[in-house]
Amino acid sequence: MSFRYQLALVWAAIFACIIAFLSLIRLDLGFIGEWWGFIVYGAGNPDAWTVGIVATLYISLASILLAILLAFLGALGRLSKHPIAYGVATFYVSLVRGTPLLIQIFILFFGLPQINQQLNRVFPGFEQQFPFISSLLVLPALPTGILALGINYGAYMTEVFRAGIQSVGRGQIEAATALGMTPGQTLWRIVLPQAVRVVIPPIGNDFIAMTKDSALVSVIGVQELLWRSQKVGVQNFRSMETLLIAAAFYWIMTIVLQAVQSQIEKRLARSDR
Amino acid sequence: MDAIVRLTDLHKRFDALHVLKGVSLAVQPREVICLIGRSGSGKSTLLRSINFLEEPDAGAVEVDGIVVTPELDTRTRRQRIREIRLRTGMVFQEFNLFPHKSVIDNVIEALLVVKRLPKPQALEIAENFLRKVGLIDKRDEYPSRLSGGQKQRVAIARALAMEPKVMLFDEPTSALDPELIGEVIKVMEDLANDGMTMLVVTHEMSFARDAADRVIFMEDGIFVEEGTPDEIFTAPRDPRTQQFLQRHIRG
Ligand SMILES: Nc1ncnc2c1ncn2[C@@H]1O[C@H](COP(=O)(O)OP(=O)(O)OP(=O)(O)O)[C@@H](O)[C@H]1O
Ligand SMILES: [Mg+2]
Numbered sequence: 001m002s003f004r005y006q007l008a009l010v011w012a013a014i015f016a017c018i019i020a021f022l023s024l025i026r027l028d029l030g031f032i033g034e035w036w037g038f039i040v041y042g043a044g045n046p047d048a049w050t051v052g053i054v055a056t057l058y059i060s061l062a063s064i065l066l067a068i069l070l071a072f073l074g075a076l077g078r079l080s081k082h083p084i085a086y087g088v089a090t091f092y093v094s095l096v097r098g099t100p101l102l103i104q105i106f107i108l109f110f111g112l113p114q115i116n117q118q119l120n121r122v123f124p125g126f127e128q129q130f131p132f133i134s135s136l137l138v139l140p141a142l143p144t145g146i147l148a149l150g151i152n153y154g155a156y157m158t159e160v161f162r163a164g165i166q167s168v169g170r171g172q173i174e175a176a177t178a179l180g181m182t183p184g185q186t187l188w189r190i191v192l193p194q195a196v197r198v199v200i201p202p203i204g205n206d207f208i209a210m211t212k213d214s215a216l217v218s219v220i221g222v223q224e225l226l227w228r229s230q231k232v233g234v235q236n237f238r239s240m241e242t243l244l245i246a247a248a249f250y251w252i253m254t255i256v257l258q259a260v261q262s263q264i265e266k267r268l269a270r271s272d273r
Numbered sequence: 274m275d276a277i278v279r280l281t282d283l284h285k286r287f288d289a290l291h292v293l294k295g296v297s298l299a300v301q302p303r304e305v306i307c308l309i310g311r312s313g314s315g316k317s318t319l320l321r322s323i324n325f326l327e328e329p330d331a332g333a334v335e336v337d338g339i340v341v342t343p344e345l346d347t348r349t350r351r352q353r354i355r356e357i358r359l360r361t362g363m364v365f366q367e368f369n370l371f372p373h374k375s376v377i378d379n380v381i382e383a384l385l386v387v388k389r390l391p392k393p394q395a396l397e398i399a400e401n402f403l404r405k406v407g408l409i410d411k412r413d414e415y416p417s418r419l420s421g422g423q424k425q426r427v428a429i430a431r432a433l434a435m436e437p438k439v440m441l442f443d444e445p446t447s448a449l450d451p452e453l454i455g456e457v458i459k460v461m462e463d464l465a466n467d468g469m470t471m472l473v474v475t476h477e478m479s480f481a482r483d484a485a486d487r488v489i490f491m492e493d494g495i496f497v498e499e500g501t502p503d504e505i506f507t508a509p510r511d512p513r514t515q516q517f518l519q520r521h522i523r524g
Contacts, residue, residue: 171365171367171369172369174326174365174369175369175428175431176382176383177326177358178324178326178358178361178362178363179362179382179383179387179431179432180355180358180383180387180435181382181386181387185387189382190371193373194372194373197373
């Protein structure tokens with residue numbers, strides 16, 4: 001028997017066990033069939049297609065973009081000899097990596113509006129005078145969730161970006177400098193194009209991890225996949241069913257994204273010089 | 274004749290280590306100078322002080338009439354350093370090509386972003402210099418597919434394309450397999466014959482003997498002895514020079 005064949009058998013057996021277990025706990029398969037579309041992509045409600053898995057994906061995408069920006073700035077700070085830049089960057093990384101993501105989500109969600117309240121108390125009329133700043137402090141749940149995830153992943157990715165930038169040899173930077181290129185030109189045209197190759201695979205991994213960590217923002221009421229499954233589950237006393245729907249779709253999403261990533265990495269490897 | 278490079282009482286320290294201890298040098302246009310000396314004597318530091326890859330702590334660097342001293346205000350200094358870098362080309366021991374760019378893109382890079390030439394013009398210049406170093410057929414290759422000797426010749430073309438007044442070479446053949454040294458030396462000799470002003474740190478004594486107008490022996494951050502290749506190689510006066518040469522010529 002070939003190894004692949006054995007592997008398929010093992011997976012099939014595990015699935016069979018799971019299904020046996022689920023029927024043992026009297027799972028309502030009809031309920032799953034009826035509700036999965038509504039939970040996963042808002043089926044039956046054409047106005048609500050940006051919920052569920054779509055929300056999960058775009059929260060992850062927006063957060064990873066924010067994280068990339070922060071990680072880039074963080075890496076420049078970590079590599080800077082300027083005490084302020086270095087100090088701010090190391091503080092950011094240390095604080096964010098030293099505290100749970102869940103706490104960060106809560107603090108942003110409850111803490112920022114509290115700052116707004118205090119500002120209003122200390123400077124009466126603050127809200128009217130600076131409506132923009134004020135609106136930034138009382139963000140709705142969705143942008144708050146994106147902010148929290150982006151800030152959190154940005155701190156972890158700072159180290160990856162730093163390593164990517166440092167992977168470009170000192171000698172190349174000296175060559176560019178000797179040719180008269182400015183530090184900015186050297187960074188954009190010599191260092192970053194090479195650093196990108198180093199950081200793309202880890203960014204891919206982080207993005208896949210992010211799709212699952214984004215489930216945490218359900219705690220502040222963002223209508224992503226987990227939140228919807230919880231809502232429907234609790235209302236119908238069918239939480240196990242709805243959680244399984246959510247889990248299944250996180251899993252499928254991960255498998256698809258991993259396939260995409262391995263394609264990208266293959267292409268990168270092919271163009272490697 | 275007016276010197277094209279003039280160093281006046283240059284000092285450089287790395288923390289407690291005093292690497293350049295008051296070096297002065299005037300390089301005439303078209304002159305080829307070879308710097309020789311033991312490892313750690315400060316040859317690279319001296320060369321790198323000319324285009325400010327290292328910043329001297331004291332003393333003046335003058336290239337083509339542009340003077341930089343540590344006393345200048347930051348803005349003027351920065352501007353003048355830029356001017357000096359435009360007038361000097363540097364070739365490194367480790368080539369330092371940009372691995373993500375093809376040969377031709379390595380050569381046009383600074384023409385495009387530093388000199389801001391239009392691309393067709395940059396390509397024409399780059400192709401000329403690639404032809405000069407005998408690598409026009411490698412135009413679209415990537416550096417990783419070149420031999421060490423070819424890489425170094427591309428690096429030389431890249432520096433020459435900026436049309437510098439002075440070329441600085443820091444041990445350009447030290448990283449090469451022995452059988453590849455000749456092709457690089459040949460390019461450098463052609464360059465010397467064309468009248469390029471060159472400052473060359475090298476352990477290739479044959480190049481120093483054949484191509485140099487002046488040889489300088491450096492030790493411990495100072496110039497111990499300088500003279501024509503004949504003077505230095507056949508009748509060195511300082512015992513330190515004699516000792517160094519004995520060891521190197523035999524090898
Ligand atoms: N960036 C640096 N930081 C600290 N010390 C340095 C630095 N660069 C050079 N040095 C030290 O300065 C001294 C002179 O170095 P330099 O590279 O100029 O010597 P060199 O004559 O070029 O030697 P070699 O033949 O090995 O290239 C050495 O002792 C070296 O260790
Ligand atoms: Mg050296």
